[in-house]
Amino acid sequence: MLSVAEAFARVRATARPLPSETVPLPQAVGRVLAATIVADRDFPPFSRVAMDGIAVAHASWAGGQTDFAIEHTQYAGAPAQPLQNAHAAIEVMTGAVLPPGTDVVVRYEDIQLENSRATIQIPPPGVPGVNIHRQAADRRRGDVLLRPGVRLGPAEVAVAATVGAAAITVVRAPRVAVVSTGDELVDLDELPLPHQIRRSNAYALQALFSQAGAQVSLFHLNDEFVVLRQGLAGILDTGFDAVVLSGAVSKGRADHLPGLLRELGAVEIFHEVNQRPGKPMWFGARATGPVVFGLPGNPVSTFLTACRYVRPWLRASQRPADAASAAVEGPAPAILTVDIEFKPQLTHFVPVRVEVDATGRCLATPLRVGGSGDLAGLLGATAFLELPPEPVRFAAGTVWPAWVL
């Protein structure tokens, strides 16, 4: 049976960079940048007063002068008004342009002000420049600030705003259809009969993929073959980048999907992976159309296989072709805190809570999950460990790859 690494490599190989689009900056948060953002001015663009107080010539103060007549006040937002007399001072406000002729700012806390005169009450610093945010101290005009491939978080939005990027070129969000299947499933606004359950997987997948930058549409199809075929054919033709199905991929009499998908022109790339949970997973693609993930329906299986395969695929397809690095985010090493025994020769995905101890080590403690149907068992999980088919015993203190949930 296919290993997890081989299955993932086959999934990864189908991810193509999506085209870009231009959106207003406020809508760009969470999206992946597809352009280079360059500083249009120095950062800061002028020498900026960093404290409220007075600005003087350092040479005068260092020469022994402590008493200064105030010429005028320089407010933030006003054009710079230079110092006329090198032995005078200008009152300055944080954010103002540093008046030419001055090169040091003394805080209100360190002076006494009376009748338009200031007496400085602290000794002069050895060098000028104190309490001044010098022009170009942080970045120079023309410097590259953001490169293609960066996911735009609040800090990136601030930098884009400061260079006036009112509209910003980002990778188009992957369009994903999440399709739940099964006659036992009802939607949230319906009251389940005793033999029914609510379709939680669809909402788990929608949440996961939205967080990964996708635009998600939800569908539900019943198990009846004709309904399933018609519904699925329509979804496959609707222009989605990925179709993610949960359920009906195993060996049950109503598990029609693998056969039907083939019939509808989705070529099987694999069916079954050497893993638990999630062994019955199906993956395929249409020559001109979406990739199709058939995730096993048990909720923990659906969740973990979505994290292990679909989410990295979404991230890879949002990486611009000219992105600085071709790497896809991978797992981080974590230390197992208890002994685990797992006999089947399968890769074992183990939901864990990862905590950082006082020395900075990442400690992974397995949660009590009562099998792949126990979706409430995932509450409190922050990651899952990927334990290889061998050995049978995994000792406390050993280090394993952890995928963040």
Ligand SMILES: Nc1nc2c(c(=O)[nH]1)N[C@H]1C(S)=C(S)[C@@H](COP(=O)(O)OP(=O)(O)OC[C@H]3O[C@@H](n4cnc5c(N)ncnc54)[C@H](O)[C@@H]3O)O[C@H]1N2
């Ligand atoms: N004879 C065998 N039976 C099973 C095997 C096997 O190898 N041989 N594999 C088992 C494993 S492992 C899994 S996982 C499940 C996967 O089966 P399916 O993908 O066909 O999923 P279903 O049978 O449709 O559903 C399984 C389970 O999950 C519930 N479910 C499905 N969709 C949702 C949803 N959207 N929200 C909430 N819950 C959902 C469904 O009601 C079932 O209880 O097969 C084993 N059987």
Ligand code: MOO
């Ligand atoms: O693999 Mo199933 O996904 O164990 O429950």
